[in-house]
Amino acid sequence: DAGVIQSPRHEVTEMGQEVTLRCKPISGHNSLFWYRQTMMRGLELLIYFNNNVPIDDSGMPEDRFSAKMPNASFSTLKIQPSEPRDSAVYFCASSPSGRSYNSPLHFGNGTRLTVT
Amino acid sequence: DQQVKQNSPSLSVQEGRISILNCDYTNSMFDYFLWYKKYPAEGPTFLISISSIKDKNEDGRFTVFLNKSAKHLSLHIVPSQPGDSAVYFCAASRYGNQFYFGTGTSLTVIP
Secondary structure: OOOOOEEEOOOEOOOOOEEEEEEOOOOOOOOOEEEEOOOOOOEEEEEEOOOOEEOOOOOOOOOOOOEEEEEOEEEEEEOOOOOOHHHHEEEEEEOOOOOOOOOOEEOOOOEEEEEE | OOOOOOOOOOOEEEOOOEEEEEEOOOOOOOEEEEEEEOOOOOEEEEEEEOOOOOOEEEEEOEEEEEEOOEEEEEEEEOOHHHOEEEEEEEEEEOEEEEEEEOOOOOEEEEO
């Protein structure tokens, strides 16, 4: 299994630009999560999907952030317009089921975003 | 508001000794707890978990203890090895949804 695949690994952009992060979950996993890692807050849950449907987006910091999951094998996290304080590592994770015990998350290697 | 807290940002331990990493949580409804290990430039990898119906789970050198009354869990690594040097995150969830993570503890095992 290829694991959770995220692209790009690194993204450097200027303030005000649109940024799109991509994620391919593990095949067969029906829950997908977007996290942001910062020094102050650690791994912060932004949004999660179950069977392609957004279940909880209360962690999305502002309206500038949006996420979609058009099908079971692809999700995007978009920031528009981007700001320097959005600089962080963004992780995507997937899980076999949203309502099952003993189903750990499997993480991708993250996208390091730098907004100048 | 942090529902899962790791109050020690860093820990140094001599090789061969025990490493104890601690984690506290605030939501009594959490029923599934996990520890993840993270190396630089990689995503967190699952290490060990425990459900709320247990108070201990062991996997090789790694043991997780859960104290529900104190809302506290800990990870014991014994014996510690240099390859264990990484950042360790604890996490908690309810029904396998909305996994909440702590801020991490950076473990350094000194050869």
